[in-house]
Amino acid sequence: MxxxxxxxxxxxxxxxxxxxxxxxxxxxxxxxxxxxxxxxxxxxxxxxxxxxxxxxxxxxxxxxxxxxxxxxxxxxxxxxxxxxxxxxxxxxxxxxxxxxxxxxxxxxxxxxxxxxxxxxxxxxxxxxxxxxxxxxxxxxxxxxxxxxxxxxxxxxxxxxxxxxxxxxxxxxxxxxxxxxxxxxxxxxxxxxxxxxxxxxxxxxxxxxxxxxxxxxxxxxxxxxxxxxxxxxxxxxxxxxxxxxxxxxxxxxxxxxxxxxxERKPYKGFGIGSCSFDGQRRLQNIKNVMHYMKLLEEGKDIEASSELLTPEQIRLEKVMLGLRRMKGLVISDVLHDMTDQERNRFMYNMQEFEIEGLVKQSGGILYLNKSVVAVENEVALRLLQ
Ligand code: SF4
The missing domain is CATH 3.20.20.70 (Aldolase class I)
Incomplete structure (x- = not known):
């Protein structure tokens, strides 16, 4: 696509x-x-x-x-x-x-x-x-x-x-x-x-x-x-x-x-460039000779196109939110979860807060500054 x-x-x-x-x-x-x-x-x-x-x-x-x-x-x-x-x-x-x-x-x-x-x-x-x-x-x-x-x-x-x-x-x-x-x-x-x-x-x-x-x-x-x-x-x-x-x-x-x-759409041009249209992540082919030839022939130059699943979207939101000092708007990830997923996420958040990994305030979740080096791990575990 x-x-x-x-x-x-x-x-x-x-x-x-x-x-x-x-x-x-x-x-x-x-x-x-x-x-x-x-x-x-x-x-x-x-x-x-x-x-x-x-x-x-x-x-x-x-x-x-x-x-x-x-x-x-x-x-x-x-x-x-x-x-x-x-x-x-x-x-x-x-x-x-x-x-x-x-x-x-x-x-x-x-x-x-x-x-x-x-x-x-x-x-x-x-x-x-x-x-x-x-x-x-x-x-x-x-x-x-x-x-x-x-x-x-x-x-x-x-x-x-x-x-x-x-x-x-x-x-x-x-x-x-x-x-x-x-x-x-x-x-x-x-x-x-x-x-x-x-x-x-x-x-x-x-x-x-x-x-x-x-x-x-x-x-x-x-x-x-x-x-x-x-x-x-x-x-x-x-x-x-x-x-x-x-x-x-x-x-x-x-x-x-x-x-x-903020996961807004952007279009990438050139070899290997990535794009995001709000639903799909796409990437152009990386080989320069193929890229030039395909464009000359009026053909498609995309190497991959992936429609994100709800789980991938959630993980992206958590990772991108925690990376930023302005934090993650918790309701942004909770709104489309099942009751069971929501309960698990809330439980993980509270546990992580006790462990000193994150803190919550006014509906925003912040990564504790002392653990920014392991941000990916925290994001993954939050959604487990
Ligand atoms: S080869 Fe060096 S200069 Fe070129 S993109 Fe890679 S890091 Fe940058």
């Missing part, structure tokens, strides 16, 4: 898969060494967007667009401007509140920032990850601290909304070094930080090295302690936590991510 084009869709995710290198920890749909395909991919991507527009009744004004990757900062200027020309001709962008582009240090020329502004981009998400060149190099990420400083320096004059991504738990980063980086990062002219735990995904070189005992990861407990230390450090610097991995100064919470967390 295809994306339901009758749905009131206000957000787009657009995927640019090209990267100058392949980081060893990367689980994303990314390709390196294939830049000669950029023009052809762009053409296919535009065809996907235009075909979607032809199938839908005119959409209401779009609210957010997210250009993710891959490395969207390698998008050639003329192709990026061409896409925004098509988007403006095809959809109503007059009320858009946020257009984010992911940019990686070391892949940007100063002139691009003016082009991004001209295109309408309002927010940059900069992939810093670490300030240790050597640690990053060992993970096949070839960026330098000087690239980070340069990009932030350029970007602060062009964009109000700047976010940086950091990874906590990278092998080779000591506690003192992490703390010193955080002290520095909070001084930067950025108003949003995303901090992710390093996760090991199968089929990545990092996973293979671990399996072969060629690499040791830092032990988990000290990393969790360091996470809590960092949450405090961000709070002291005015970066309020609003989601497990997300911290922002007032007025700078990421709008596009709220769409995901």
């Amino acid at each position: 295809e994306y339901n084009c009758a749905v009131d869709t206000r957000s787009f995710y657009i995927h640019w898969p090209f990267c100058p290198y392949r980081c060893h920890f990367c689980p994303f749909v990314a390709i390196s060494g294939q830049d000669h395909l950029m023009g052809q991919y762009h053409k296919a991507l535009m065809k996907e967007i235009i075909t979607f527009a032809q199938k839908t009744a005119p959409l209401g004004p779009l609210e957010t667009i997210y250009l993710g990757g891959g490395t969207p900062s390698t998008w050639p200027n003329e192709l990026l401007l061409d896409m925004f020309g098509i988007l403006r001709d095809t959809f109503d962008l007059s009320k858009i509140s946020e257009i984010t582009l992911e940019a990686n240090p070391g892949t940007v020329q100063k002139e691009q920032l003016a082009v991004w502004k001209e295109a309408g981009i309002t927010r940059l998400s900069i992939g810093v990850q670490s300030l240790d060149d050597e640690v990053l190099r060992k993970l096949n990420r070839h960026q330098k601290v000087s690239d980070v400083y340069q990009l932030i320096n350029w970007a602060q004059h062009e964009f109000d909304a700047l976010s940086v991504d950091l990874i906590i738990g990278l092998p080779g980063i000591e506690e003192a070094q992490w703390k010193s980086m955080i002290h520095e990062v909070v001084q930067w002219p950025v108003n949003h930080i995303s901090m992710y735990f390093l996760s090991i995904h199968e089929n990545t070189p990092l996973y293979t090295r671990l399996v072969k005992n060629e690499l040791t990861l830092p032990p988990e407990d000290p990393i969790v302690d360091l996470y809590y230390w960092t949450v405090e450090a961000f709070a002291k610097a005015g970066l309020e936590q609003y989601e497990i991995s997300s911290f922002a100064r007032a007025g700078f919470q990421a709008q596009h991510n709220q769409v995901y967390w």
